[in-house]
Amino acid sequence: MESSCPAVAIIGSGISGLAAAQQLYRQGIRNLRILEATGRTGGRIWSQEYGKGLVEIGAHWIHGPSTKNPVFQLSSQYDLLDPGSMSEENQLVEFDSPLIFSVTYSSSGKKINCETVSDVGKMYSSWLHKSKAFTHGGCGPHNSVGSFLKQEISGSYHDWDREQVDLKMSLLNAFLKTECCISGTHSMDDVALGPFGEYTTLPGLDCTFPRGYESLVNQIKLSLPNDIVLLNKPVRTVNWKGSFQGQDSRIYPVKLECENGETFLADHVIVTVPLGFLKECADRFVCPTLPYNKLEAIQNMGFGTNNKIFLEFEKPFWEPECYVIQLVWEGESPLVKSQINLQQDWIKKLSCLFVLQPPAQIGHVLCGFIAGNESEFMETLSKEEIHSTMTNLLRRFTGNPNLPPPINILCTHWHSKPYTHGSYSYVAVGSSGRDIDILAQPLPEKGDPSKPLQVLFAGEATHRNFYSTTHGALLSGWREAERLINHYSGLRSVGNWSKL
Known part of the structure; x- marks a missing residue:
């Protein structure tokens, strides 16, 4: 690293780390290194060849593609989206309802009346909307979204047509399973009710990238020199509050030790690792160890797994106008907690399958979320095992015992990834938005006489309104870059530093 300007290291080459580097580089801070633990950039953005085209192993959609969404704006500037996604009509859509399913199958192999599905969906959506009204009080710290929804169901089902009760309960259970995928949690009983409304939904109909989500990552990387990103450099320890002498005779407060023994010195480090990694390693990843309130916030917050199952078929068994297939297990109810045998019942958590578009480019591919x-x-x-289970599942739900099996299958494994340990964050019961703010605060803390801004934190889990x-x-990457830029702008204005 050059000695003429502050040395900034960034841990992780996901979109937050790359975004921070891009902003710093544009503002003249060129003494940059991004240390990436794996052999690829992008983090939880990962596009992979499958079928006839690309599928998204990680991030799938731009959620809320409109003027207030920076990912949408950046993608538009780079010309990465199709005209339909960028249309004004698409950007104005207010999407505050459950998924609209093209067809709903029951476990007895029958199609469920779409009007019934729509009625239950509207009822569920109204309760979900009510659950977001507790931001300013009205519930305790241990109340959950799941318990609130069950309370609403308990107070309503007595008015239903008796012949419809079991079916509607099964449908509601399926909607809750889908909600678990959206929130990235095992159960909505784990999601805190009070902070649930702090999550901000942006307008716009969710859209995808024709050339893969990684096309955005690649565009950001093009604005940076090739030697800034160092792959296969997993950091073992972030040492801070130190006095480490560099080869340039400068004294640096931060030293990063990699698992292979390499070390990197810096004035500042921006940590962008997933919350799942911090949950596993925070107590030994940073030395001196993180303050108690930050460690507590890390453990309080939720970080769950949401995986995908891709199925390619030689020919589609669904209609051309079908976009989402819902699967409903008869006999299930959100008000009855059943004993789960994971070996036998794991597949019951899969509640819907998306038909990936367009089939002319990708083939006949379904994507299930679990x-x-x-x-x-x-x-x-x-x-x-998964191929066999999925074949039997689809034969059962479609009522076609001769349904041809998939010709290709691909599954994601986010929980097993050693530097991720899951998919994305949520505000868990016992936690609050304040924990997100605590995680986002840089070290040393205010009032500490040490050199400021030694360790900064970015990543989806550090944004109070747009986590996940x-x-x-x-x-969050832009935020931490701006924090450093403002710091050095202030020093330059009083004549303490003039080499930017």
């Missing part, structure tokens, strides 16, 4: 303990258990199974999203991750 969250929680069942998702993590799936990672222990062989490809052959790529736009939250992007904004």
